[in-house]
Amino acid sequence: MAAPKVAVVGAGVIGLSTALCITETCPSCSVTVLSDQFSPNTTSDVAAGMLIPHTYPGTPIHVQKQWFKETFTYLFAISNSAEASEAGIHLVSGWQVFKNSPKDELPFWSDVVLGFRVMSKAELQKFPQHQFGHAFTTLKCDCPPYLLWLEKRLKANGVQIYTRKVADLWDLHREYDVVVNCTGIGACQLVGDKKLFPVRGQVLKVHAPWVKNFIRDGDGLTYIYPGIHRVTLGGTREKENWSLAPDPGTTKDIFDRCCSLEPSLWGAQDIKVKVGLRPSRQHVRLQKEVLNQGGVKLPVVHNYGHGAGGFSVHRGTAKEAAFLVGECIAALQGSSSRAKL
Amino acid sequence: MRVAIIGAGVIGLSTALCIHEQYHGLVPSLEMEVYADRYTPHTTSDGAAGLWQPYLSDHGNLQETLWNKETFDYLLGHLGSAAAKEMGLFLISGYNLFTQPVPDPSWKNIVLGFRNLTPKELELFPGYSYGWFNTALMLECRSYLPWLTNRLTQRGVKFFHKKVESFQEVFAQGAEVVINCTGMRAGELQPDPELQPGRGQVIKVLAPWVKHFIITHDSKSDIYNSPYIIPGSEFTVLGGIYQHGNWNEENSAQDHKTIWENCCRLLPTLQKAKIVQEWSGLRPARPCVRLERETLRHGHSQAEVIHNYGHGGFGITIHWGCAMAAARLFGSILQEKKLASPPQPRL
Numbered sequence: 238m239a240a241p242k243v244a245v246v247g248a249g250v251i252g253l254s255t256a257l258c259i260t261e262t263c264p265s266c267s268v269t270v271l272s273d274q275f276s277p278n279t280t281s282d283v284a285a286g287m288l289i290p291h292t293y294p295g296t297p298i299h300v301q302k303q304w305f306k307e308t309f310t311y312l313f314a315i316s317n318s319a320e321a322s323e324a325g326i327h328l329v330s331g332w333q334v335f336k337n338s339p340k341d342e343l344p345f346w347s348d349v350v351l352g353f354r355v356m357s358k359a360e361l362q363k364f365p366q367h368q369f370g371h372a373f374t375t376l377k378c379d380c381p382p383y384l385l386w387l388e389k390r391l392k393a394n395g396v397q398i399y400t401r402k403v404a405d406l407w408d409l410h411r412e413y414d415v416v417v418n419c420t421g422i423g424a425c426q427l428v429g430d431k432k433l434f435p436v437r438g439q440v441l442k443v444h445a446p447w448v449k450n451f452i453r454d455g456d457g458l459t460y461i462y463p464g465i466h467r468v469t470l471g472g473t474r475e476k477e478n479w480s481l482a483p484d485p486g487t488t489k490d491i492f493d494r495c496c497s498l499e500p501s502l503w504g505a506q507d508i509k510v511k512v513g514l515r516p517s518r519q520h521v522r523l524q525k526e527v528l529n530q531g532g533v534k535l536p537v538v539h540n541y542g543h544g545a546g547g548f549s550v551h552r553g554t555a556k557e558a559a560f561l562v563g564e565c566i567a568a569l570q571g572s573s574s575r576a577k578l
Numbered sequence: 579m580r581v582a583i584i585g586a587g588v589i590g591l592s593t594a595l596c597i598h599e600q601y602h603g604l605v606p607s608l609e610m611e612v613y614a615d616r617y618t619p620h621t622t623s624d625g626a627a628g629l630w631q632p633y634l635s636d637h638g639n640l641q642e643t644l645w646n647k648e649t650f651d652y653l654l655g656h657l658g659s660a661a662a663k664e665m666g667l668f669l670i671s672g673y674n675l676f677t678q679p680v681p682d683p684s685w686k687n688i689v690l691g692f693r694n695l696t697p698k699e700l701e702l703f704p705g706y707s708y709g710w711f712n713t714a715l716m717l718e719c720r721s722y723l724p725w726l727t728n729r730l731t732q733r734g735v736k737f738f739h740k741k742v743e744s745f746q747e748v749f750a751q752g753a754e755v756v757i758n759c760t761g762m763r764a765g766e767l768q769p770d771p772e773l774q775p776g777r778g779q780v781i782k783v784l785a786p787w788v789k790h791f792i793i794t795h796d797s798k799s800d801i802y803n804s805p806y807i808i809p810g811s812e813f814t815v816l817g818g819i820y821q822h823g824n825w826n827e828e829n830s831a832q833d834h835k836t837i838w839e840n841c842c843r844l845l846p847t848l849q850k851a852k853i854v855q856e857w858s859g860l861r862p863a864r865p866c867v868r869l870e871r872e873t874l875r876h877g878h879s880q881a882e883v884i885h886n887y888g889h890g891g892f893g894i895t896i897h898w899g900c901a902m903a904a905a906r907l908f909g910s911i912l913q914e915k916k917l918a919s920p921p922q923p924r925l
Contacts (some may be wrong), residue, residue, distance in 0.1 A: 317702055321847040327787040328702075330671040330713075351699050352711055360690050360713070363657070363669075372691055374671075374699070374711075379787075447668040447811040449789045450713070465787045504663035 240267045241566045242412065246403050246427075247419030247541070248272035249281040250378070253387035254551045255419050255540055258559035260394040263566065269413070270391065273402040276384035280421055283440060283513030284548060285462035285469035286325075286378035287451065288312065289333075290346050291546030295520030298345050304553025306349050311552045312376045322465075325382025329463060330374040331451030332356060334367035334498075339455055350375045364498065367454075377451075378548050379464045403427070407528055410535040415565045417538045417558060421516040424541045430522065433542055435514035437478035439487045441470040441495075443505040452498050457545070459494040461502070467509075470495040470502070474545075476517075483510040518542030523554055525561050536565035579607050579915075581908075582748045584767070585759030585887075586614035586737070588623040588719055588897050591726035593757055593886055596901035597908050598733050605912060612730070613748065615741035618723035622761055623893060625780065625859040627808035627815035628666065628722075629791055630715040630895050633801050636684045639866050645899025647688045652898045653715050666721025666811065671713040672791030673699075675706035680795075682710075689714045703844065706794065714791075717894050718810055742767070745883060749876040755911055756883045757904060762862040764887040770868070773888055776861035777824035778802060779833040781841075782813040785851040792844060794818075802891055805840035813854055816841040820891070822863065829856045864888030869900055871907050882911050 243266050245256040256270050276282050290305045292298075316326045334356070347353040356370035364370065388398060403409065406427065409416050424430050445468045453460040462469040470491055488510050496502045522542045528535040540558040543550065583594045594612055602608050618624055630650055636643045656662055657669065673695065686692040695709035703709070727737070742748055745767060748756050758764060765773050788809045796804040805818035818840055819833050834856060842848045864887075872883045886904045889896055 317846075319846040319849055322785070322787045322850045325787075327789060329789050330711075352693065352696055354691075354693065357691055446786065447663060447666075447716075449668065449670045449809065463789060500658045500660070501662045501668065503660065 240265050241414045241569065242266075243268045243415045243417065243562060244409050244413040245270045245417040245419055246272065246406070247421060247423065248275045248384075248398070249279040249419070249421055250380070250384065250387075250547055250551045251421065251540055251543060251555065252419035253384060253391065254555040255417055255558045256391055256396055257387060257394070258552075258555040259417070259562050260391070260396060262559045262563055266566070268391075268396045270396060270398045271401045271403055273400065275400070276381040276388075279384065280513045280516065281384060281547065282380045283438065283511045284380070285440070285460070285464065285471070286380055286383065286548045287462050288350070288376045288378075288549050289453065290344075290549040291544055292345075293518075293520045293544070293546070295518075301550065302345050302349070304550035304557075305346050306553070307556060308550055308552040309349050309376065312378065316376055320386070323382065324386040325379035325465060327377055327379070327465065328374055329377050329451050330372070331453070332360065332364075332370050332372050333453045333455055334361070334364045334370040335455035336367050338369040347371075347373070366497070377462065377464060382465070406537055407530060407535065410528070410533060414569055415536050415538065415562055417540060417562060419540050421541050421543075422514045424516065424522075424539075428539075430542075433516060433518050433522075434477055435479055436517045436544065437473060437475035437480065437512065437514055438471065439473045439483060439491065439510065439512050441488060441491055442467040442509045442511060443470060443502070444507040445502055445505040447501065448499065454498065459491075459498060461495050461499050468505070479514065481512045481514070483512055515544045516542055517544035521550070521554055523557055523561070525565060536569065538562050538565060579605055579755075580609045580611070580753045581755045581757065582751075582753035583610065583612045583757045583759060584614065584742050584748065585761060586612055586617050586723070587621040587759065587761055588723065588893055589761065589886055589889060589900065590614065590757070590759035591723055591730065592897045592901040593759055593904045594735060595726055595729055596898070596905045597757070598730065598735060600905050601908065601912065602733065610735045611753070612735060612737045613740050613742050615739065617737075617739065618727070619720055621719070621723065622859045622862070623719040623723060625778070625857045626719060626894055627780070627810060627817070628716045628718040628894055629670070629808050630717060631793070632683070632685050632892050632895050634680070634683050634795065642867060642896060643684045645896045645903065646685060646892070648899035648902060649896055650688050650715065653717060657715075661725070664721065665725045666716070666718030668716050668811065669713055670716045670791055670809070671711065673703070673793070674710040675703050675792065675794045676708040677706060677797065679708045686712075703792075716810065719894065745874060745881075746876065749874075749881045754881060755908065756881065758883055758885045759887060761887055761889070762860045764862070764868075764885070770864075773862060773864050774823055775825050776802075776863035776890055777819065777821040777826065777858065778817060778861055778891070779819045779829060779837065779856070779858045780815050780817040781834065781837050781853055782815055782855040782857070783848065783851040783853050785809070785814040785848060787847070788814050788845065794844065805837065805844050807841055807845055807848070814851065816848070820861070825860065827858050827860060829858050861891045862888055862893075863890040867896070867900060869903050871911070884908060
């Protein structure tokens with residue numbers, strides 16, 4: 238078989254990191270990225286990119302932890318290198334505070350992030366409405382820089398990137414040997430996945446460069462994440478809401494909630510409002526499927542449905558998807574050599 | 579009653595405000611004036627990054643440790659206020675790095691969340707085998723000094739751009755109490771061989787991805803002679819120069835090279851940072867802060883001087899505790915002059 242041709246559909250953090258992993262595990266592959274949207278217009282661009290995992294109810298914890306650990310280790314090495322600023326990767330410390338003590342004192346990822354510990358009484362005084370908290374240091378992937386850096390790495394590895402709206406995965410069967418589906422919320426329409434649903438998130442990206450620490454309410458709804466140039470204030474979790482239009486009432490509500498956690502934010506300037514639809518699912522769909530029409534087969538690897546946790550596990554799931562792509566190629570090569578007999 | 583403050587750095591302006599806040603109500607005739615030949619942004623304070631952190635050892639100066647704590651607690655109390663941003667005040671976390679284990683500092687319980695670094699964190703800093711993590715405060719003087727100036731102006735304090743040549747000169751104009759906050763140049767008003775320059779040089783860069791301070795320590799050299807990186811609200815300050823006895827306020831190319839190479843080795847990503855400014859200044863170093871009264875003869879009468887100088891590289895860290903102590907000395911002067919009784923508890 239000539240150089241296997243792999244198409245990755247989707248150019249958010251999942252699509253680009255999956256494409257990169259494929260070039261690393263299968264250097265002989267010819268990889269192409271196809272997407273109708275690129276940074277700064279992907280769902281990933283709206284997210285703050287904080288490495289704080291979301292727990293998927295349908296996936297064993299040890300698997301999620303492995304994904305997170307791989308992602309953290311990978312980004313930690315970049316943050317420690319001269320490329321960190323270009324890649325948009327930086328360390329950030331802060332607090333996760335709870336109004337009521339959580340039932341699990343230690344989240345599964347507490348030994349992956351740095352310096353995780355319970356907050357002291359003195360630290361909690363800054364948050365009079367909260368009883369309990371965690372302090373730790375983690376990583377943040379700023380977008381667009383991270384996505385642009387991934388694109389640069391892909392091009393250096395010979396990957397072609399095209400703007401193209403793929404309406405049906407089967408359309409790709411003639412040009413490509415394997416298709417990787419990283420379409421995020423787009424998979425609802427593309428493959429008709431009824432288990433996938435949007436969880437709408439509205440955020441504010443503000444100029445407040447004196448905010449150096451992150452603050453997150455343990456309920457996951459209110460958070461302050463300082464990025465390279467802007468601080469992301471959030472947020473909302475609106476299930477089955479497909480609207481990408483910013484809601485002014487929500488903007489005011491987010492701002493008020495964040496200011497009550499960090500009063501200095503009243504002085505924040507240049508507020509930009511963004512909306513993203515988290516591609517949510519009980520568990521990430523990370524599996525092979527063989528599409529079959531009239532005896533012609535097209536292997537597909539799905540890698541979508543990361544919901545609120547895309548950045549936290551992106552590298553781990555990308556590696557697993559690349560492995561599955563390797564399996565598809567091996568199967569194709571096996572069957573093509575059988576065909577020669 | 580006329581009070582003259584000489585010096586408009588962080589010490590002069592905060593002492594002025596502290597005294598005015600406490601005593602203006604008790605002494606309605608209080609008239610306060612500030613004299614300085616350098617105002618923000620040209621004071622020594624303006625060159626400092628603004629990180630609240632005392633030296634590692636207090637050398638037995640327990641009073642200074644108390645003043646440091648008073649300052650931290652005072653600033654922490656202002657964090658949640660609307661004034662914080664205008665003051666240039668914000669929380670910041672970061673790292674102190676060592677090549678060998680060291681005892682915990684006197685200020686470990688003053689800052690927030692003090693702990694040792696984990697092995698994984700130390701992987702970030704090759705060459706360093708031990709360290710601390712804590713959350714402290716930044717107080718940027720390019721915002722704080724204008725904020726203090728505004729508060730003082732609102733209170734009717736007058737400012738004069740003038741180099742004072744002697745205490746007598748100020749007494750002759752009618753000042754009964756002079757507060758001497760002249761920092762490095764206190765020796766020009768009254769010789770003080772214990773006051774020596776601790777020359778520093780810094781490079782200000784644009785590196786907004788740096789969110790933590792990183793301060794290294796070298797057991798073989800003095801404080802601040804080892805690289806440090808301190809991110810401010812707009813610029814990140816790179817430093818690591820402390821030259822005792824060097825009066826030169828000009829930037830040195832050799833020092834620039836030292837700072838740049840050492841800081842880039844510490845944080846490789848800084849190589850991409852854009853250099854915006856270079857600055858040198860003289861830390862007013864002294865074995866201990868001079869904070870005391872002195873009665874000087876002026877013609878047939880006496881006049882009082884309160885000295886408040888010699889804060890070395892920790893002026894911002896200690897400023898409010900010293901301002902309060904100077905205010906107490908002022909209060910005792912008032913008592914002696916029977917101009918005010920100390921605040922009585924309400925019966």
